[in-house]
Amino acid sequence: xxxxxxxxxxxxxxxxxxxxxxxxxxxxxxxxxxxxxxxxxxxxxxxxxxxxxxxxxxxxxxxxxxxxxxxxxxxxxxxxxxxxxxxxxxxxxxxxxxxxxxxxxxxxxxxxxxxxxxxxxxxxxxxxxxxxxxxxxxxxxxxxxxxxxxxxxxxxxxxxxxxxxxxxxxxxxxxxxxxxxxxxxxxxxxxxxxxxxxxxxxxxxxxxxxxxxxxxxxxxxxxxxxxxxxxxxxxxxxxxxxxxxxxxxxxxxxxxxxxxxxxxxxxxxxxxxxxxxxxxxxxxxxxxxxxxxxxxxxxxxxxxxxxxxxxxxxxxxxxxxxxxxxxxxxxxxxxxxxxxxxxxxxxxxxxxxxxxxxxxxxxxxxxxxxxxxxxxxxxxxxxxxxxxxxxxxxxxxxxxxxxxxxxxxxxxxxxxxxxxxxxxxxxxxxxxxxxxxxxxxxxxxxxxxxxxxxxxxxxxxxxxxxxxxxxxxxxxxxxxxxxxxxxxxxxxxxxxxxxxxxxxxxxxxxxxxxxxxxxxxxxxxxxxxxxxxxxxxxxxxxxxxxxxxxxxxxxxxxxxxxxxxxxxxxxxxxxxxxxxxxxxxxxxxxxxxxxxxxxxxxxxxxxxxxxxxxxxxxxxxxxxxxxxxxxxxxxxxxxxxxxxxxxxxxxxxxxxxxxxxxxxxxxxxxxxxxxxxxxxxxxxxxxxxxxxxxxxxxxxxxxxxxxxxxxxxxxx
Numbered sequence: 001x002x003x004x005x006x007x008x009x010x011x012x013x014x015x016x017x018x019x020x021x022x023x024x025x026x027x028x029x030x031x032x033x034x035x036x037x038x039x040x041x042x043x044x045x046x047x048x049x050x051x052x053x054x055x056x057x058x059x060x061x062x063x064x065x066x067x068x069x070x071x072x073x074x075x076x077x078x079x080x081x082x083x084x085x086x087x088x089x090x091x092x093x094x095x096x097x098x099x100x101x102x103x104x105x106x107x108x109x110x111x112x113x114x115x116x117x118x119x120x121x122x123x124x125x126x127x128x129x130x131x132x133x134x135x136x137x138x139x140x141x142x143x144x145x146x147x148x149x150x151x152x153x154x155x156x157x158x159x160x161x162x163x164x165x166x167x168x169x170x171x172x173x174x175x176x177x178x179x180x181x182x183x184x185x186x187x188x189x190x191x192x193x194x195x196x197x198x199x200x201x202x203x204x205x206x207x208x209x210x211x212x213x214x215x216x217x218x219x220x221x222x223x224x225x226x227x228x229x230x231x232x233x234x235x236x237x238x239x240x241x242x243x244x245x246x247x248x249x250x251x252x253x254x255x256x257x258x259x260x261x262x263x264x265x266x267x268x269x270x271x272x273x274x275x276x277x278x279x280x281x282x283x284x285x286x287x288x289x290x291x292x293x294x295x296x297x298x299x300x301x302x303x304x305x306x307x308x309x310x311x312x313x314x315x316x317x318x319x320x321x322x323x324x325x326x327x328x329x330x331x332x333x334x335x336x337x338x339x340x341x342x343x344x345x346x347x348x349x350x351x352x353x354x355x356x357x358x359x360x361x362x363x364x365x366x367x368x369x370x371x372x373x374x375x376x377x378x379x380x381x382x383x384x385x386x387x388x389x390x391x392x393x394x395x396x397x398x399x400x401x402x403x404x405x406x407x408x409x410x411x412x413x414x415x416x417x418x419x420x421x422x423x424x425x426x427x428x429x430x431x432x433x434x435x436x437x438x439x440x441x442x443x444x445x446x447x448x449x450x451x452x453x454x455x456x457x458x459x460x461x462x463x464x465x466x467x468x469x470x471x472x473x474x475x476x477x478x479x480x481x482x483x484x485x486x487x488x489x490x491x492x493x494x495x496x497x498x499x500x501x502x503x504x505x506x507x508x509x510x511x512x513x514x515x516x517x518x519x520x521x522x523x524x525x526x527x528x529x530x531x532x533x534x535x536x537x538x539x540x541x542x543x544x545x546x547x548x549x550x551x552x553x554x555x556x557x558x559x560x561x562x563x564x565x566x567x568x569x570x571x572x573x574x575x576x577x578x579x580x581x582x583x584x585x586x587x588x589x590x591x592x593x594x595x596x597x598x599x600x601x602x603x604x605x606x607x608x609x610x611x612x613x614x615x616x617x618x619x620x621x622x623x624x625x626x627x628x629x630x631x632x633x634x635x636x637x638x639x640x641x642x643x644x645x646x647x648x649x650x651x652x653x654x655x656x657x658x659x660x661x662x663x664x665x666x667x668x669x670x671x672x673x674x675x676x677x678x679x680x681x682x683x684x685x686x687x688x689x690x691x692x693x694x695x696x697x698x699x700x701x702x703x704x705x706x707x708x709x710x711x712x713x714x715x716x
Contacts, residue, residue, distance in 0.1 A: 001253035001270050001427060002246060007104045008050045009271040010606050012599035013066075016047065017554075018547050018563075020602035020611075021066055021276070023048055023157030026109045028245055029124045029252055029277040030308075030331075034061050037104070037111060038075060041090055045069055050599040055097040055113055056090050057144065058122055058131065060218070064279060064310035064608055068354045069171030072180035072218075074147035078118045078133045081140055083203065088196035093144060106274055107245040123242040127229040128280065129574060130238045138208035150199035151595060152179075153223070160189030163204070164223055175297035179706050180218050181226040185234060187213040213238060220295040220355075221302050225285055234594055250537075253275045255327045256616075258639040262661070267597040269619055269639065272612035276320055279608040280308035283355065294338075296345045297356045303345070308338035311608055312352040314361035315565055317368035319613025322624035322632075325376050325688055329647060333379040340382060341365060343389040347396070348403040359402020362423045362495050363430025364393050368507075371437035371628030374444045376683050387441045387450070394431075405431060410477065416463040419474035419482055419493055425464060426495040426566075429472060429505040432461040436508040436714065439627045458714060461506050465516050470526050471499040491541015496548045498537060500530055500559035501566045510576040511713030520577040527573050531558040531586065551604045555594055560588055563604025568614050569625045572633045575679040575711060581700035584636040585664040587618055591638045593663065596705035620644075620654055624682060629712040630683045634667050637694050650689035659696045667697035680711040 010020020027034040038059040039052035045066025047059065056499045057077030063070035079093055095115035103110035109122040117136035122129055135141040145151065154165035163184040170178060184213045192205040206212055213370045217230035236244065252275055260266050284294040284307045294307035324332040335534045342357075349366050370386050373379050379386070397408040406427055407417040417427040436458035442451035466473040466481060474493035487499045494502040506513045514523040535553045539545055551563035561567040571590060574582035595602040595615050602611055617623045621637035637656040644652040669676040670688040681692065707716055 001273075002106065002249050004267045004270040005106055005253075005274045006271065006597065007106060007118060007274070008599055009268075009275075009597055009601040010599070011048055011050050012328045013046065014043075014049075014519050015066075016547055017550050018602070018605045019600035020604075020606040022044075022602070022606045023061070023063065024050075024104050026104070026106060026122060026124055027278060028124050028126045029248055030133055030280065030282055031124060032034065032282045033124065033128065034063075034278070034281070035059065035109065035124055035129055036061050037102070037109065044292065046048060050099060053096050053099060054094055054101070055111055055571040056094045057146075058109070058111075058120070060129075061326055062281065062310060062355070064312070064354050065604075065605070068312075068352070068358065068360075071165060071173065071355055072178075072220075073169065073203060074145060074167055074182075076131065077144040077146070078113065078120050078135070078144050079144060080118060080135050080137075082554070083140060083142060088146075088201040090146070095111050106249045108242055121238070123238065123245055125233050125241060125245065126218070128215065128220070130233070130236075130241050131214040131216070132238050133212045133214070134694065135210050135212070138210050141206050141209055143204045143206070143212075143214075145202040145204060146200050148200060151202055152438045154193075154202070156190055156193060160191070161186045163190065164195075164227065166223065170195065170355065172354070172358055173297055175300055177300075178220075178297055178355070180220055181223045182218050183190060183230040184215060184225070185215040185224040185230060187211075189581065192698060205673070220283065221284055221285055225287070228288060229285060233676075249274070249277075252328075255645050256620075257643040260637050260639040264597060265619070268595055268601065269616065271597045271601065272595075272615045275606060275612040276323060276609035276616065279320075280311040280338075280353070283307040283309040284338065294341065298345045303341070305341045306334055306338040307341050308335050309353045309355045311350075312354075312361060313350070313366040313369065314352070314363060315607040315610035316613075317365045317372075317627055318565060318610060319367035319624065320609045320616060322372055322627050323613055323616065325372060325378060325683065326644065326646070329376075329378045331620065332373060333382070336373060336379050336386065337382060338369065340385055340389060347392065347448035348398060348405060349389050349393045351402075357402050359400075362406070362426035363406055365433050367393075367434040367437035368627040372624070372630075374441045375628060375630040382445070383441055383445050386517055387438070387445060387447070390434075390438050390441060391450070394434065409638070411460075414463075414479075415457075415460045416475060418477045420477070422475045423493065425472045425493045425499075426502055426505065428464050429461045429502075432458050433505065433507050435460065455643055458514060461509070461567065462512065462516060464590070465513070467516065467518075469499075470503075470517055470522075472503040473499070486540070488536045489538050489540040490549060491539075492544070494541070495566065496546070497552075497561055497566050498559075500533070501561045501564070501570075503574065505566060507569065508629065508712070509714040510573065510711070512715035515715060524574065524577045524579055527570070528582070530570070531560055533559045535559060535561075548604065554624055555603050557586075557590065560586070561604075562614075565610060568610075569623070572623050572625050572635060575633050576711065576713070578679070578705035579702075580634065580679055581665050581702065584666055585700070587635045588638065588664045591615065591618055613670065618643075621692075623658070626712060631712050632683070632686075633680050633682045633711045634666075634678075636664070636696070644686070646687055646689060650687070652686050652689055653691040655691065655693045657693055657695045660698075663696045664700050665697045665700045666694050667701045668695040669693065670695075678709045679705065
């Protein structure tokens with residue numbers, strides 16, 4: 001499967017318009033460092049573009065999104081020939097390259113610099129990488145090392161083959177002195193180490209060596225730990241490391257095997273699947289005894305245990321972790337242990353880690369991935385501690401707004417978040433869903449008192465529902481709706497959308513929302529109107545057109561902004577009123593028209609595997625609308641056959657009979673040979689192994705569905 005992946009999918013993006021806002025990461029799955037070809041430092045977080053023909057160097061990066069920025073990054077640029085020490089700027093030493101001839105794969109990079117005739121190859125490990133440089137001749141051959149803030153405590157060992165030191169650069173961090181140590185091992189000694197007037201640049205000269213191999217490793221803990229991480233990688237040569245990392249990627253990618261007539265859609269599937277195993281990144285290391293340890297930026301101490309970073313749970317709870325629950329439950333538990341350590345370090349469960357809490361986006365939606373694990377039996381032994389963490393995060397108002405729930409006290413008092421708080425409608429709905437998640441976790445450990453209380457509180461979303469307009473609307477503290485309401489206003493009370501995209505975040509109780517609308521017919525009409533309403537918007541809340549507005553306008557799917565997370569589940573909502581055909585055709589058209597394996601392969605920000613996960617699930621024929629329920633709502637498979645290789649050597653096979661590009665409907669489903677009339681399947685159905693077949697049709701099929709055949713709702 002690895003040969004199908006080109007890491008440049010979705011990288012043709014810019015500040016004003018996103019085709020993914022991805023980077024072409026070459027990395028070990030969940031590795032501590034990612035490596036990217038840098039083509040333009042002038043574009044900030046958009047430092048790679050697939051159409052650039054300029055190579056500035058190999059960037060060690062920890063950037064999870066251009067909107068979050070990078071931290072602890074540096075650049076390595078091979079150079080040769082006469083080097084003018086008066087000019088250290090990247091524009092003076094960069095070179096053209098041929099993107100069409102370069103290799104961009106998850107486990108391996110290969111670049112030829114046309115200016116110098118240098119060919120470089122890179123392959124990553126968990127904590128570092130190996131770089132192989134072939135200079136064209138025995139000449140003045142060198143390596144630029146540049147990083148914001150410069151290199152500190154730099155030391156070259158006695159024989160000149162090892163370089164150590166630390167760097168410190170980040171967009172945001174609780175520790176103003178947060179550092180990353182590095183250790184390099186060179187196959188030939190450094191002849192001379194020079195600095196420029198700019199402290200950010202270092203030049204390592206290697207004289208007339210023609211072939212240079214470099215092993216590097218990093219650490220957030222100490223110089224000694226960086227050297228320990230390096231020593232473990234030195235047991236392998238370049239080709240062995242490349243083969244080992246390739247095998248690791250194949251291990252993950254082969255967990256889902258696809259057979260399909262459309263090769264481009266197969267490529268798209270595996271490109272998306274690759275992106276789901278990049279984040280979160282390991283933020284822990286193994287000490288000399290092999291035990292996990294991590295650096296806590298809050299206490300500024302090294303502590304035992306796992307830690308992970310670079311994840312926005314507002315994005316990833318929806319798709320990424322539900323897939324992990326099927327494919328890699330043991331690693332899922334380890335990640336949760338890491339997030340539990342984040343809670344122990346700060347007193348709050350994290351919302352957006354990069355490297356520590358950045359506090360962006362509404363809600364505390366890590367609750368969704370915890371509840372999803374709980375109902376699926378993953379990490380049962382840590383659920384009492386997880387429940388404690390969820391309750392603390394839900395009820396304790398922090399002095400630092402980046403932690404916990406925004407408007408905690410008002411929500412607990414009023415049952416909604418008033419519009420004094422930015423994006424209050426999203427907060428209210430997300431807190432109601434999180435309350436449901438708390439209830440589910442409490443239920444799994446037998447705490448009925450907490451479970452019953454938070455189940456009741458999970459209906460708080462109804463407190464901001466306006467029956468007259470059929471939208472969620474912001475209220476003041478006295479319970480009055482905001483007067484100047486416009487259904488097309490973006491921002492202010494809504495996150496990255498208007499009332500259209502942000503009035504349906506009731507993942508756990510669509511039956512309750514249907515009842516609030518007046519019944520199935522009214523709700524069906526509302527969702528139908530959503531799709532048939534042109535993508536109008538006003539810039540009221542932002543004052544200018546943000547890229548999400550541009551993307552919703554461009555994709556032409558009405559007010560369904562599938563280009564952004566709040567709309568991910570909306571295509572599946574017709575199922576809740578027993579009209580799956582309307583969902584099927586919309587889902588099929590989104591998959592067929594808005595995703596591909598190319599440089600513009602996504603309809604909006606991909607976000608840590610989240611949008612990739614939407615495609616992976618939808619292409620298989622089901623989607624986790626409500627993590628924490630143990631159910632997946634049925635859609636329509638895009639692919640002819642999918643084999644999910646489960647833990648325990650079991651397999652779940654999905655087939656689409658009579659599949660064709662122009663067939664947009666499902667006329668029937670069988671599960672393990674038995675007619676399956678429910679509009680969902682359970683997690684237990686999947687992990688038990690077996691086979692589900694979707695009979696694909698050209699015309700829609702209509703029937704009546706009983707309440708038991710509809711997906712989960714608290715009010716059902």
